[in-house]
Amino acid sequence: MMRALLLAFALVLSSGAAFAQVATDANPLTFNSPAEEKRFHALVSELRCVMCQNQSLADSNAQIAVDLRREVLELMRQGKNDAQIKDFLVARYGEFVLYRPQVESKTWLLWFGPAVVLLGGGLIVIGAVRRRSRGAAPAADERNEEQEW
Amino acid sequence: MSESMPRKSSMRWLPLVVVAALGALLFAGVMLSRNPNREALPSPLIGKPAPAFRLPVLHEPGRLVTDKDLRGAPYLLNVWGSWCPACRDEHPVLTRFAETKRLRVVGFNWKDEHGDAMRWLEQFGNPYFMVLTDYEGKAAIDWGIYGAPETFLVDAGGTIRWKYVGPLTDAVIESELLPKLVQLNADKPL
Secondary structure (H helix, E strand, O other), rough: HHHHHHHHHHHHHHHOOOOOOOOOOOOOOOOOOOHHHHHHHHHOOOOOOOOOOOOOOOOEEEEEHHHHHHHHHHHHHHOHHHHHHHHHHHHHHHHHHHOOOOHHHHHHHHHHHHHHHHHHHHHHHHHHHHHHHHOOOOOHHHHHHHHHH | OOHHHHHHHHOHHHHHHHHHHHHHHHHHHHHHHOOOOOOOOOOOOOEEEEEEOOEEEEOOOEEEEHHHHHHOOEEEEEEEOOOOOOHHHHHHHHHHHHHHOOOEEEEEEEEOOOOHHHHHHHHHHOOEEEEEOOOHHHHHOOOOOOOOOEEEEEEEEEOOEEEEEOOOOOOHHHHHHHHHHHHHHHHHHO
C-alpha cells in the first residue's frame, strides 16, 4: 500500500518533466566483470537522474540518464574512485545529482534537523513526565490544566 | 505548586507555536511553487569558464570549432534538437532575438541526426550564427546540459554568465537576458 502510494506520488511529480527525451539505447552497457557491474549499480543508484528528478540514474530511461550511465562506466574504467566520479557530476550538474548530499553548513539542517526535532520532543516529554511525578498528588485545578493538553 | 504555574502557562502556547511554524512552512512551500521554472536546476557553471570543447559544425562537418575560437565577443549558446518539441516553440522567439543582432547566437545541436537537424533548419529557418553538433552527447555532459532547450550566455572572455532551462520567451529575454547583457557591456573595459 505504502509502496503504491509512493509510486503514485513519484509519477505525479515526474510528469512535470516535459522536455524529457525518451532513450533509444542502441548499444546497452556491457561489463567486464561481476565486480565491476556490482560497483556500477551501487554507484548509479546513489545518483539522481537530472532530467526526471525523482528517479535514480539506475532507474531512468531518459536519454541523459543513458548518457550519464555510459559516462560513469567510462570514468570507472579510467580508474576514478566513487568520490571522484561524484565530484565530476556535481561540478557539472550541482549537488542535486547526489541522493545523499555532502555534510556541510548548507546541509546541516537536512542532515541533523530530524535528530534535533526528535531530541527536542524527547526533552519535552521527559520534562512533562518529571513534573507530573514530582507533584504526586496534584491539586484539583492543576489536574484540569493538564487536561487541556 | 505556585512556582510551576508560569512554566505551565508558557507550555500551553507550544502547540500554537508548532502549528504556526508548520503554517509558515506550508506558506513558504506554496510561494516557492509559484515559480514557473522551479524544475530548473541551478547550474554550478555560472561564473566559471565555459568547458573546453572541440565540435564539428553542422553545415561543414569537416570543420572543428573549439571554445577558444568563439572568444572575443559574447555569445548565446542555444541547445536544441529536431526531436525536441519545446525547441520548435522557442524557435520564433530565438529568431526574433537573433535578428536584433545584439549577440551571436550559436546553436548546440544535441543528440540529433545530421539529416534531421538540416531539415529542421530548412523548414523553420536558421537563426544561428553557427551550429555545433554533439551527436554523442559528451560535450553536453561537460556543460551540465540535461534537457533541451537550454540556453547559456557566455561573455567575451569565455565565462558563463547566465543559463536558462526551457524555451526562451520574449518575457524571459526582456527580464533576464537583456539586463545581463547590459551588465556585460558595463563590465567591459573601454
